[in-house]
Amino acid sequence: MAYIEWDQYQSTGFYDELLAEPGVPRPSAQMLCQYLAGLEEREIRDLKTAAEVAIQVMGISFTVYSDGNMIDRAWPFDIVPRVIPLDEWERVEQGLKQRVKALNMFIDDLYNDQRIIKDGVFPAELLEQSVNFRQQCVGIHPPGGIWAHICGSDLVRDKDGTIYVLEDNLRIPSGVSYMLENRNVTKRVMPELFETGRILPVDDYPAQLYDMLSAMSPRKDHEPSIVVMTPGIYNSAYYEHAFLAQQMGVDLVEGSDLIVGTDDCVYMRTIDGLVRVDVIYRRVDDLFIDPEAFNPESALGVSGLMRAWRNGNVALCNAPGAGVADDKVVYAYVPDIIRYYLDAEPILANVPSYLCMKDDDREYVLANLDKLVVKPANESGGYGMLVGPHATPEQRAAFAERIKADPRNYMAQPTLALSVAPTLTENGVEARHVDLRPFILSSGVDTYVTTGGLTRVALVKGSLVVNSSQGGGSKDTWIVDTRGLGA
Amino acid sequence: MLSRVAENLYWMARYLERAEDTARLIRVTRHVMLDYPGTATLGWSTLIDIVGAEEDYAKYYDDRSVSSVLTFLCADRRYGGSILGALGAARESLRTTRDVMPREVWEEINRLFLECSEMLSGTIDLRRLDEFLRLAIRGSQTLAGMLDGSLSDTPVRTFCAVGGYLERTDMTSRILDVRSANLLPRSPDDLRPFENLQWMSVLKSLSAYQMYRQQVRLRVRGPDVVRFILLNPLFPRSILRCLMRLHSKIDTLPRHEVASAAVDRLKTLMLATDATQVAQSPEVLHRLIDDLQLGVNEIHDAIRDTWFAGVDSPVPIVAD
Numbered sequence: 080m081a082y083i084e085w086d087q088y089q090s091t092g093f094y095d096e097l098l099a100e101p102g103v104p105r106p107s108a109q110m111l112c113q114y115l116a117g118l119e120e121r122e123i124r125d126l127k128t129a130a131e132v133a134i135q136v137m138g139i140s141f142t143v144y145s146d147g148n149m150i151d152r153a154w155p156f157d158i159v160p161r162v163i164p165l166d167e168w169e170r171v172e173q174g175l176k177q178r179v180k181a182l183n184m185f186i187d188d189l190y191n192d193q194r195i196i197k198d199g200v201f202p203a204e205l206l207e208q209s210v211n212f213r214q215q216c217v218g219i220h221p222p223g224g225i226w227a228h229i230c231g232s233d234l235v236r237d238k239d240g241t242i243y244v245l246e247d248n249l250r251i252p253s254g255v256s257y258m259l260e261n262r263n264v265t266k267r268v269m270p271e272l273f274e275t276g277r278i279l280p281v282d283d284y285p286a287q288l289y290d291m292l293s294a295m296s297p298r299k300d301h302e303p304s305i306v307v308m309t310p311g312i313y314n315s316a317y318y319e320h321a322f323l324a325q326q327m328g329v330d331l332v333e334g335s336d337l338i339v340g341t342d343d344c345v346y347m348r349t350i351d352g353l354v355r356v357d358v359i360y361r362r363v364d365d366l367f368i369d370p371e372a373f374n375p376e377s378a379l380g381v382s383g384l385m386r387a388w389r390n391g392n393v394a395l396c397n398a399p400g401a402g403v404a405d406d407k408v409v410y411a412y413v414p415d416i417i418r419y420y421l422d423a424e425p426i427l428a429n430v431p432s433y434l435c436m437k438d439d440d441r442e443y444v445l446a447n448l449d450k451l452v453v454k455p456a457n458e459s460g461g462y463g464m465l466v467g468p469h470a471t472p473e474q475r476a477a478f479a480e481r482i483k484a485d486p487r488n489y490m491a492q493p494t495l496a497l498s499v500a501p502t503l504t505e506n507g508v509e510a511r512h513v514d515l516r517p518f519i520l521s522s523g524v525d526t527y528v529t530t531g532g533l534t535r536v537a538l539v540k541g542s543l544v545v546n547s548s549q550g551g552g553s554k555d556t557w558i559v560d561t562r563g564l565g566a
Numbered sequence: 567m568l569s570r571v572a573e574n575l576y577w578m579a580r581y582l583e584r585a586e587d588t589a590r591l592i593r594v595t596r597h598v599m600l601d602y603p604g605t606a607t608l609g610w611s612t613l614i615d616i617v618g619a620e621e622d623y624a625k626y627y628d629d630r631s632v633s634s635v636l637t638f639l640c641a642d643r644r645y646g647g648s649i650l651g652a653l654g655a656a657r658e659s660l661r662t663t664r665d666v667m668p669r670e671v672w673e674e675i676n677r678l679f680l681e682c683s684e685m686l687s688g689t690i691d692l693r694r695l696d697e698f699l700r701l702a703i704r705g706s707q708t709l710a711g712m713l714d715g716s717l718s719d720t721p722v723r724t725f726c727a728v729g730g731y732l733e734r735t736d737m738t739s740r741i742l743d744v745r746s747a748n749l750l751p752r753s754p755d756d757l758r759p760f761e762n763l764q765w766m767s768v769l770k771s772l773s774a775y776q777m778y779r780q781q782v783r784l785r786v787r788g789p790d791v792v793r794f795i796l797l798n799p800l801f802p803r804s805i806l807r808c809l810m811r812l813h814s815k816i817d818t819l820p821r822h823e824v825a826s827a828a829v830d831r832l833k834t835l836m837l838a839t840d841a842t843q844v845a846q847s848p849e850v851l852h853r854l855i856d857d858l859q860l861g862v863n864e865i866h867d868a869i870r871d872t873w874f875a876g877v878d879s880p881v882p883i884v885a886d
Contacts, residue, residue, distance in 0.1 A: 138669065311662070312661060321665050335570065336569070336570050347568065348569040348570070349567055350568075350721055350819060350820060350821075351820045352821065
């Protein structure tokens with residue numbers, strides 16, 4: 080007997096990623112839904128077990144701190160993929176490219192002429208108060224004007240199906256390795272679904288990343304020497320750092336492996352002696368990369384790295400200071416930023432945003448806390464935010480005080496009715512909220528967007544929090560070519 | 567290869583070898599003790615000197631009772647040379663470099679450490695001592711076998727081998743030193759009855775007894791044992807053989823001249839040794855062993871300076 084009966088599955092009130100209406104799969108998900116409906120409970124459980132075993136065998140993990148202990152946890156994965164039709168995806172891809180292009184121009188402008196401020200489009204006071212603006216970067220113009228070579232943008236879909244950009248991660252976005260591993264796991268446990276050839280592959284990301292990093296090398300006449308720089312094994316994303324280094328065949332270094340010579344070039348300590356490094360894909364936060372320029376206490380960084388970078392002797396990816404545009408207050412200005420630099424309308428929508436620094440907006444926010452999501456400007460990972468409708472009156476009151484004390488640090492958005500996707504639970508398949516994080520690579524010459532991205536799912540019923548550190552899971556994401564299917 | 571990775575591999579191998587050699591030392595001492603209970607005090611206490619841990623030991627223990635000595639050598643993680651301490655250190659060394667190792671190696675080292683810690687919760691249960699030692703030795707040998715059978719001939723393998731051979735040279739010389747110094751005839755009449763037995767213990771702690779019998783074919787005699795341990799070119803734990811292996815491994819590495827020369831010097835010293843004279847005089851033996859230890863330190867320093875440190879050289883030496 081079939082275990083999953085689509086006409087019994089409930090997702091009313093939300094946009095469902097797989098089903099157009101109860102019992103009726105979207106054209107792009109038809110093959111998948113049919114396949115799943117044809118399986119018995121035992122077979123579904125076997126698939127789930129097979130996926131868990133694969134994750135264990137492949138050693139896919141992430142690290143969490145708990146009571147001072149470091150725990151390697153198996154990556155939480157749901158076997159039911161999330162599907163996006165190719166034609167829709169192509170539009171998203173264009174939108175992301177447009178957005179990242181404008182953001183890079185914005186960052187470059189802020190550290191140089193500040194035309195956008197002089198022209199009155201972006202308020203100077205916002206920049207003055209930004210915690211991610213790095214004085215040390217003023218006057219620098221990295222090759223191609225690219226600061227955020229790698230961007231991870233979070234996309235969500237509202238009730239009516241509109242896709243919104245929720246935020247842009249321009250500092251050290253993570254998750255791409257899980258996107259790749261999710262696909263590997265799905266291919267292992269459901270290989271027959273890939274035989275149709277309609278599911279687009281995702282696995283050229285490491286090659287694209289490598290090409291982009293190579294292109295950044297300041298020594299054009301040399302085979303570039305590239306490294307991935309990690310804060311070390313205690314970092315929650317260490318698995319990803321090691322994975323990407325391995326996939327690209329480059330060294331995984333820590334700060335102590337590098338040294339800046341008197342010639343202001345960066346070298347790594349190897350058994351062959353000191354070897355010059357051209358490109359550093361650094362997964363260490365700005366403030367820790369160079370104790371000479373930033374936090375003098377940092378043991379994760381390399382003294383003189385900023386000097387080497389300023390002198391053009393090493394490429395840093397992402398550039399220090401790129402985080403200035405990775406700010407939930409700056410976010411509200413992105414549509415204007417796109418119009419200003421590209422003279423075009425944004426292809427992808429921004430979620431309407433209220434900035435608590437503006438008096439009108441703040442009053443509205445304080446009066447409507449029960450309807451809004453309020454976020455601190457510079458936290459990531461879903462920490463420190465208030466989901467108004469789910470909070471108690473006491474929590475809302477406490478949060479109102481925080482907003483009044485530091486209005487610049489907060490912005491609010493209406494609670495979107497985040498889309499859902501069928502997810503395997505203890506009680507069969509149920510609807511759970513999802514988001515999507517695609518990754519965008521910008522070399523200055525071309526821009527590459529991952530095919531889909533990392534779909535994160537809030538495994539707890541009704542929850543909107545998708546972060547793996549807080550009980551979120553993930554799904555394989557399929558971009559499906561439906562052309563010629565009569566859809 | 568990154569210097570940090572090379573250094574971690576080197577220490578992992580040294581610590582694994584250390585754990586195994588310490589376990590061997592304890593095992594064979596125990597067997598001797600079982601046969602001759604009267605000698606117990608002398609024997610257990612000597613172990614602390616053999617491993618060169620007098621200072622560390624004195625910090626934590628007041629007496630040299632059997633249980634204190636054994637707890638210290640097997641289970642005390644404050645001492646990096648204890649079996650558990652060494653296994654823990656080997657595991658930590660590998661943790662940060664496990665990407666370069668076959669997965670099973672990491673799993674095995676992890677498993678071995680956890681199993682050994684489980685068996686020793688705090689103190690030593692003498693009834694389980696043999697079981698524990700067997701576990702530690704077999705685990706170390708399993709790992710050595712895994713490394714041998716699964717690592718390609720790259721610097722990863724080389725640095726493991728270099729660490730292993732150097733530690734083995736070190737531990738072998740320690741075993742020979744203190745045991746022998748105690749044994750060599752100062753007043754032959756007193757010690758005669760034990761001499762044979764204790765020379766056998768030297769051989770057994772190195773798993774050398776059978777190999778010795780097969781090759782030497784005479785009754786166990788001091789000078790022959792010394793010669794066998796120092797100079798036998800075939801036995802895998804003899805010092806000369808370790809040095810020959812170490813030499814050939816180091817020669818495959820880039821910029822090996824300084825380290826090679828250090829090994830060469832020690833090898834030359836070994837080859838110039840007159841084993842008969844050494845065996846007859848505790849002073850001569852002791853001097854030789856001192857030189858040997860200095861040589862081992864010199865080799866370690868050369869390895870560190872060449873491949874691990876290069877630390878803050880102001881003017882970069884650029885390798886292409």
